[in-house]
Amino acid sequence: KNEENPGSELPKVNAAPAVDLAAWLEELPPTMAQAQLLALALPRRTETFSYLQPNMQLALARRLDRRDLVEIVTQMSADDRADLFNHLTPEEQQRLLRGLAREEREDIRRLSAYAEGTAGAIMTSDYATLAADMTAHEAIELLRRKAPEKETIYRSYILDCERRLIGSIRLHELILAAADTRIEEIMDHAPVSVALDSDQEKVAQLIARYDLLALPVVDKGGRLVGIVTxxxxxxxxxxxxxEDFQKIATVRPFSQSVREASMGVLYRKRIFWLVLLVFGNLFSGAGIAFFEETILAYVSLVFFLPLLIDSSGNAGSQSATLMVRALATGDVALKDWRNLILRELLIALALGATMALVVFPVGLLRGGSEIALVVGLTMLLVVIIGSLAGMSLPFLLSRLRLDPATASAPLVTTISDAVGVLVYFWIATAMLSL
Amino acid sequence: KNEENPGSELPKVNAAPAVDLAAWLEELPPTMAQAQLLALALPRRTETFSYLQPNMQLALARRLDRRDLVEIVTQMSADDRADLFNHLTPEEQQRLLRGLAREEREDIRRLSAYAEGTAGAIMTSDYATLAADMTAHEAIELLRRKAPEKETIYRSYILDCERRLIGSIRLHELILAAADTRIEEIMDHAPVSVALDSDQEKVAQLIARYDLLALPVVDKGGRLVGIVTxxxxxxxxxxxxxEDFQKIATVRPFSQSVREASMGVLYRKRIFWLVLLVFGNLFSGAGIAFFEETILAYVSLVFFLPLLIDSSGNAGSQSATLMVRALATGDVALKDWRNLILRELLIALALGATMALVVFPVGLLRGGSEIALVVGLTMLLVVIIGSLAGMSLPFLLSRLRLDPATASAPLVTTISDAVGVLVYFWIATAMLSL
Known part of the structure; x- marks a missing residue:
């Protein structure tokens, strides 16, 4: 196909990896990108198309005539194909499905049906299967014939007659084995697998734990339905x-590139929690209003207000963020809360005592020994309260089956602030005998 | 070896993956773990040992007699071996080196010499190499003989006579090719590679971008020195x-599991920034002290203080965290700052205006129209200031060759607070004609 249109193609196009080619196409206006894409030979055209951002894929899918689109889509890997399909309008989906062979049609329908964030949604049906009674030689010959279609042949899966997963074997084990060895003698009889509705986080954790190239996905009957590479x-x-980073900063999750997100999207994702936290902060305000007389009597107390409530919030953010990350990586589980809360209390005690010592001389300088005592004692208490609240909130959310990352630093800060204001002025009112 | 000691081994030991076996050994007291480890047959013993946590590896390395240790260490993959070596004391290193063959000894010395965080520090020397003029058949035969030693043979690297990397080829390409095809006809002539001192973040980004199983590492002369899997x-x-999560929450980075970290470690990692930020907050206090008369005249202004400074900090944390993450994933680069700052200004204007509208009626209720105007205007300004500061700080740090993640939410909050206090009381003093 390259010969049809030699002038419009840049020299680097022939050597560059497909992912770089895709990045280059995305900088072009759609008409030119379309021409450049069609100028590529077919396997490379599909590979490049697969690497384009969803928006660009969609724009091109809508411009291409059906024959060209079907040609590309037929060759795409099953999971990429299902992703593209999910982005099309119902009419476009129908138009595309009409052009595909029955096998691809059913594959798309099946793969695009699983809930986002599950193993089913990110799996592909491009995998190689073998029978347990084949010899190593027969297996290699079969893989040679099938390889060009399959996303990975480095591990093959062994199924029984009802498609239940009974083993797996790696390509180099087949190559190393004597030609007449039967697969069942050398296969791994207990391959790790996950259920269709397993969380994608768990899938990634298992792949990392067992250093896998791909993880098989089975249905309730133990039948192989796909692999996640x-x-x-x-x-x-x-x-x-x-997403966890966004949530920790009270930005509602969005999957676009930050660089390319529109102002409207960023505004909407950010304003929700900002406004919600304003109402949270009114509690702090109410606490202050309640103690207005104390403030009028000792206006120097206001000097320490940002310092005390910020310190509480900072200690709380530390604990919350450490726990959010530890829960996400699997370092810490829900049941660990009991063991960790006592340790957190002791650490918070040490942190609070240190910070009380730091702030005490400032209190002496600004307001005398009584104020210094009030400020020091408040610091100790609010650091402990902030730390315990920050540590517990992610567990609580997790327990309620919400995402622990919702325990954002600003949320913890707002809670700590309200409690901190009350503790501060309550101690002041009591100790300064007002 | 299993027959020597059949009683002390649990039934699950024979079937479980090595990583699970390692997790089980870690729950045992060292004496028993040692006995169980030595009861395993050799390739499995080494694999299990490789999966143990550094502390446990070290404890066992110190208990095992030299012959057993050398037996394990000789079979370990080159990178795991170098890691263990780096954890030993100089005396233990010498004791171990004396037991090893010359080849392994030099390999350890070489791999353990690279700075942490670079490609050199995480690469391994277990890779397969081929010559360009071999046939596919010769190559497969060579790989069959070498395979058991190599961490991955799914991609082989083609070197010229001076060990310069001139190509790479995948195992399935060799298997699919006709037996007499010469490697140079089918190899990839421009494999992606990195330099020895490349940042490990860049290595991971390239592997993800090009969907690689391993990335070759070359020295300044283009000679292959290792691969990162x-x-x-x-x-x-x-x-x-x-580490980025830790820094964003002002916890100084540590690599241990949060669940297993000691109280002392957690205290030390957390106290540094907490105390530093106390001094930062004294600026806010100083601002408040400067405007004490305004506060005494309009004590209801204090009601809005936590709300205004928190909102500024929250908006700033959002921007900072989005940028820290975008810089880490490569979504945004240093040069994008110019393009993004204008967009940020417009978004912050919209956010600030919305929040001013939310807080205005509260101002009316609590303090009348003048206070409402002061509070609304302050809100608009501090949200803009917080957002711009939060967005710019990660770029500034990156420009100064510091880690952008140091632009933590609490640091941005503290800066925003100090500016917010000044803006608030300055506007109040001006508008309430004090």
């Missing part, structure tokens, strides 16, 4: 981690 | 991300 699991994990 | 890159990336 290590690169797709890594992409899913990276997206989940970015 | 996808699982080691993923582990390194996960550790870097956990």
């Amino acid at each position: 290590h690169d797709d699991a890594a992409d899913a994990m990276q997206a989940e981690t970015t | 996808h699982d080691d890159a993923a582990d390194a990336m996960q550790a870097e991300t956990t």
Whole structure:
């Protein structure tokens, strides 16, 4: 196909990896990108198309005539195909399905049906299967014939007559074995697998734990329905981690690139929690209003207000963020809360005591020994309260089956602030005998 | 070896994956763990040992007699071996080196010499190489003989006579090719590679971008010195991300499990920034002290203080965290700052205006129209200031070659607080004509 259109193609196009080619196409206006894409030979055209961002894929899918689109889509890997399909309008989906062979049609319908964030949604049906009674030689010959279609042949799966997963074997084990060895003698009889509705975070954790290239996905009857490859699991994990960062900063999750997100999207994702936390902060305000007389009598107390409530919030953010991350990586589980809360109390005690010592001389300088005592004691208490609240909130959310990352630093800060204001002025009112 | 000691081994030991076996050994007292480890047959013993946590490896390495230790260490993959070596004391290193063959000895010395966080530190020397003029058949035969030693043979590297990397080829390409095809006809002539001192984050980004199983590492002369496998890159990336979470919450980075970290470690990692930020907060206090008369005249202004400074900090944390993550994943680069700052200004304007509208009626209720105007205007300004500061700080740090993740939410909050206090009382003093 290259010969049809030699002038419009840049020299680097022939040598560059498909992912770089895709990045280059995305900089072009759609008409030119379309021309450049069609100028590529077919397997390379599909590979490049698969690497384009969803928006660009969609724009091109809508411009291409059906014959060209079907040609590309037929060759795409099953999971990429299902992803593209999910982005199309119902009419476009029908138009596309009409052009595909029955096998691809059913595969798309099946793969696009699983809930986002599950193993089913990120698995692919491009895997190689073998029978237990084949010899190593027969297996290699079969893989040679099938290899070009399959996303990975480095591990093959062994199924019984009802498609139940009974083993797996790696390509180099087949190559190393004597030609007449039967697969069942050398296969791994207990391959790790996950259920269709397993969380994608768990999939990525298992792949990392067992250093796998791919993880098989089975239905309730133990039948193999797909595999999740290590690169797709890594992409899913990276997206989940970015979501955790967003949530920790009270940005509602969005999957676009920050660089390319529109102002409207960023505004909507950020304003929700900002406004919600304003109402949370009114509690702090109410606490202050309640103690207005104390403030008028000792206006120097206001000097320490930002310092005390910020310190409480900072200690709480530390604990909350450590726990959010530990829960996400599997370092800590729900049941560990009991063991960790006592340790947290002791650490918070040490942190609070240190900070009380730091702030005490400032209190002496600004307001005398009584104020210094009030400020020091408040510091000790609010650091403990902030730490315990920050540590517990992610567990509580997890227990309620909510995402622990919702225990954002600003949320913990707002809670700590309200409690801190009350503790501060309550101690002041009591100790300064007002 | 299993027959020597059949009674002390649990039934599950024979079937379980090595990583699970390692987790089980870690729950045992060292004496029993040692006995169980030595009861395993050799390739499995080494694999299990490789999966143990550094502390446990070290404890066992110190208990085992030299012959047993050397037997295990000789079979370990080159990178795991170098890691263990780096944890030993100089005397133990010498004791171990004396037991090893010359080849392993030099390999350890070389791999353990690279700075942490670089490609050199996480690469392994277990890779397969081929010559360009071999046939596919010769190559497969060579790999069959070498395979048991190599961590991955799914991609082989083609070197010229001076060990310069001139190509790479995948195992299935060799298997699919006709037996007499010469490697140079089918190899990839421009394999992606990195330099020895490349950041491990960049290594992980390249592996993800090009969907690689391993990335070759070359020295300044283009000679192949090692490969980084996808699982080691993923582990390194996960550790870097956990570090980013820690830094964002002003916890100084530590690599241990949060669940297993001692109280002393957690105290030390957390107290540094908490105390530093206390001094930062004294600026807010100083601002308040400067405007004490305004506060005495309009004590209801204090009601809005936590709300205004928190909102500024929250908006700033959002921007900072989004940028820290985008810089870490490569979504945003240093040069993008110019393009993003204008967008940020417009978004912050919209956010600030919305929040001013939310807080205005509260101002009316609590203090009348003048206070409401002061509070609304302050809100608009501090949200803009917080957002711009939060967005710019990670870029500034990155520009100064510091880690952008140091632009933690609490640091941004403290800066925003100090500016917010000044803006608030300055506007109040001006508008309430004090």
